[in-house]
Amino acid sequence: MVETKKSVAPKAPKGHVVVNTERCKGCGFCAQFCPTGVLAMSKGFNLKGYHPPIVADAAKCSGCDLCGMYCPDFAIYGVKNGRKPGGGDL
Amino acid sequence: MSESYEATVTDPVSAPMTCDSNPVEDWLRMDRMPHIWCPGCGIGTSVNCFTRAIEESSLDRKNIAIVSGIGCTGRVAGYLLLDSFHTTHGRALPFATGLKLASPKTKVVVYSGDGDLFAIGGNHFIHAARRNLDMTVLCVNNFNYGMTGGQVAPTTPEFAIASTTPYGSVERPFNLPYLAQSCGAVYVARWTVYHVKQLQRSIREALEKPGFTFIEMVAPCPTLFVRRNRLGDGLAALESYEENAVIKNGADTRECDLGMGGPIVCGKFVDIDRPSYLSNQVAHLRKVLGDRYVMPDAWQGVVE
Ligand SMILES: Cc1ncc(C[n+]2csc(CCOP(=O)(O)OP(=O)(O)O)c2C)c(N)n1
Ligand code: SF4
Ligand code: SF4
Ligand code: SF4
Ligand SMILES: [Mg+2]
Numbered sequence: 516m517v518e519t520k521k522s523v524a525p526k527a528p529k530g531h532v533v534v535n536t537e538r539c540k541g542c543g544f545c546a547q548f549c550p551t552g553v554l555a556m557s558k559g560f561n562l563k564g565y566h567p568p569i570v571a572d573a574a575k576c577s578g579c580d581l582c583g584m585y586c587p588d589f590a591i592y593g594v595k596n597g598r599k600p601g602g603g604d605l
Numbered sequence: 606m607s608e609s610y611e612a613t614v615t616d617p618v619s620a621p622m623t624c625d626s627n628p629v630e631d632w633l634r635m636d637r638m639p640h641i642w643c644p645g646c647g648i649g650t651s652v653n654c655f656t657r658a659i660e661e662s663s664l665d666r667k668n669i670a671i672v673s674g675i676g677c678t679g680r681v682a683g684y685l686l687l688d689s690f691h692t693t694h695g696r697a698l699p700f701a702t703g704l705k706l707a708s709p710k711t712k713v714v715v716y717s718g719d720g721d722l723f724a725i726g727g728n729h730f731i732h733a734a735r736r737n738l739d740m741t742v743l744c745v746n747n748f749n750y751g752m753t754g755g756q757v758a759p760t761t762p763e764f765a766i767a768s769t770t771p772y773g774s775v776e777r778p779f780n781l782p783y784l785a786q787s788c789g790a791v792y793v794a795r796w797t798v799y800h801v802k803q804l805q806r807s808i809r810e811a812l813e814k815p816g817f818t819f820i821e822m823v824a825p826c827p828t829l830f831v832r833r834n835r836l837g838d839g840l841a842a843l844e845s846y847e848e849n850a851v852i853k854n855g856a857d858t859r860e861c862d863l864g865m866g867g868p869i870v871c872g873k874f875v876d877i878d879r880p881s882y883l884s885n886q887v888a889h890l891r892k893v894l895g896d897r898y899v900m901p902d903a904w905q906g907v908v909e
Contacts, residue, residue: 535627540644543840548799565644583629584657584801587642587649587839592627601628601660 530578530595534568538590541565545582545591551575554582632656634686641680645839647798647824648678648745652685654801654822655716655743658808669712672701674721677751677826678744681716695725698733701740709883709907712812713740719760720750723779727759734788734817736882741811741818746781747826755829762865766833783858785819786875792818793858793875797846798825800871807873816881823869834865883908 532553539561546554546568555571568591570576576593583592594600629652642648659666666687673682675694682689688711692700697715705713715722722730722744733740749767750756757767757774760781764773785793792814796804804822811818825831825842836842846869854872861870880888887908890898900908 533627538639542645542838544645544650544843547840547844581801583627584653584805585650586653587646588639588644589627589629589633589649589653592629594626600626601631 528574528576528596530576530593531573532570532576532578532582532591532593533600534570535590536561536567537563538588539565539567539586540588540590541567542587543568544585544587548585549582550579551577629653629656632659632686634684637684640684642677643826643828645825645827645842646677646751647747647822647826647839647842648681650798650801651743651745651804651822651824652681654798654804655808656685658805658812661805662809662812664712664812668710669714670704670708671714671716672697672704673715674717674726675752676718676721678716678718678747679721679752695721696729697721698726698729698742702729702733702738705738705740705883707903709739709904714812715740715742717742717744718751719744719746719748719781720756720758723759723781723784724750731784731788734785734790734819737789737791737816737879737885739815739817739881739883741808741820743808743811743820743822744781745822745824747824747830749826749830751826751829755826755833760863761830762863765830765865767830768833778863780858780862781819781821782861782874785821786858789817789879790819790875791816791877791879792873794819794873795821795823795861795869796871797823797843797850797869799843799846800850803852803871810873810876814876816879823863 546556553572553576554568556566557569561567578593578595580593670688671682672690673679674697682691690700697717701713701715746760748761749758755768757770759779761767761774782793782795792811794807811820825839827839831842849869850871851868852871856870856874858874
């Protein structure tokens with residue numbers, strides 16, 4: 516039997532992103548250059564007075580770590596689900 | 606998900622800024638964090654490309670030494686968890702030269718600013734490239750002296766404003782890839798910190814190639830150069846790099862000048878082979894001295 520699209524369970528996200536909000540300086544690189552629009556900049560402040568990113572659409576995260584490559588403050592990174600941060604099997 | 610961010614109430618002193626599993630932390634001296642770089646400064650982004658390039662390269666991190674001069678970029682040596690030398694202003698290359706001669710098995714990387722490498726240190730650069738010393742030079746070009754308040758540099762584009770040129774610089778800047786190629790570098794590339802993946806790949810290639818390899822990494826100094834020239838913030842600068850970049854591998858370096866608002870030609874421009882200083886020296890001395898030539902101990906088994 517051919518399954519219709521509707522009956523397929525929503526796919527689990529391929530990855531996730533971890534933000535260290537207190538280390539962030541609010542430059543916005545991560546949110547701007549995330550290829551799938553996972554991140555948005557918060558209107559709130561961290562303790563240093565910067566606006567950190569928030570995860571606005573976690574389901575879209577591929578864990579590609581492009582946000583981690585852009586972040587000049589080493590405050591964010593992406594991980595592929597089932598993999599160790601930076602690659603490698605769990 | 607809610608737009609607002611719930612401010613954490615953790616006390617930053619009792620809960621220091623740790624985030625155990627960020628993979629880049631393996632490469633950083635975490636006791637030195639937070640670093641001094643301003644919000645949106647491109648230096649940190651270049652460091653991410655560098656650490657990932659080493660990670661995927663065939664190099665053993667215990668064999669890498671990083672040498673910086675003085676400047677905001679010069680701080681990189683002090684932040685990386687590698688053997689590091691934070692030397693005097695402009696003298697990263699002389700230190701690196703001595704290090705390479707004494708320990709040829711060490712992969713020597715010079716990581717410094719445009720002012721450090723091309724103003725006070727410009728003379729060292731041309732000679733290190735001419736000799737084809739085995740080392741990789743990574744230059745963060747932010748078009749000014751960041752650390753000291755944004756003075757004009759030999760890389761400041763024509764008519765750009767710096768603290769010492771309030772009406773705009775009237776000097777012609779160095780075209781760094783052309784300079785490096787003319788002096789004899791065997792690998793020359795330019796990327797901006799918008800091009801993280803390409804930059805990572807290029808750094809890896811440069812690290813793995815014997816001889817004098819050079820990469821110009823165009824990066825924003827949002828606090829000084831970008832602000833003074835009314836170009837917005839760091840993010841606006843990266844967006845302008847995305848817009849203005851023209852990727853042209855193998856481009857004629859004579860056509861890679863950078864001007865205000867003009868195209869930023871990026872790519873790998875030079876990838877040639879010629880004998881490095883050390884191998885040339887050994888081959889020549891063997892030829893003229895024959896059996897009388899005694900190779901220094903530290904060179905044995907390393908220099909062919
Ligand atoms: C002998 C000497 N002269 C001048 C200085 C002052 N000085 C410190 S950093 C710097 C220039 C830094 O510019 P650059 O190398 O482009 O690094 P950036 O801060 O832009 O990353 C200067 C002139 C010094 N420290 N030592
Ligand atoms: S790139 Fe880093 S410092 Fe910039 S906003 Fe994102 S998390 Fe914050
Ligand atoms: S890991 Fe990739 S997809 Fe996920 S937030 Fe970061 S940049 Fe976006
Ligand atoms: S002064 Fe410029 S180069 Fe130095 S840390 Fe600030 S933004 Fe970066
Ligand atoms: Mg500079």
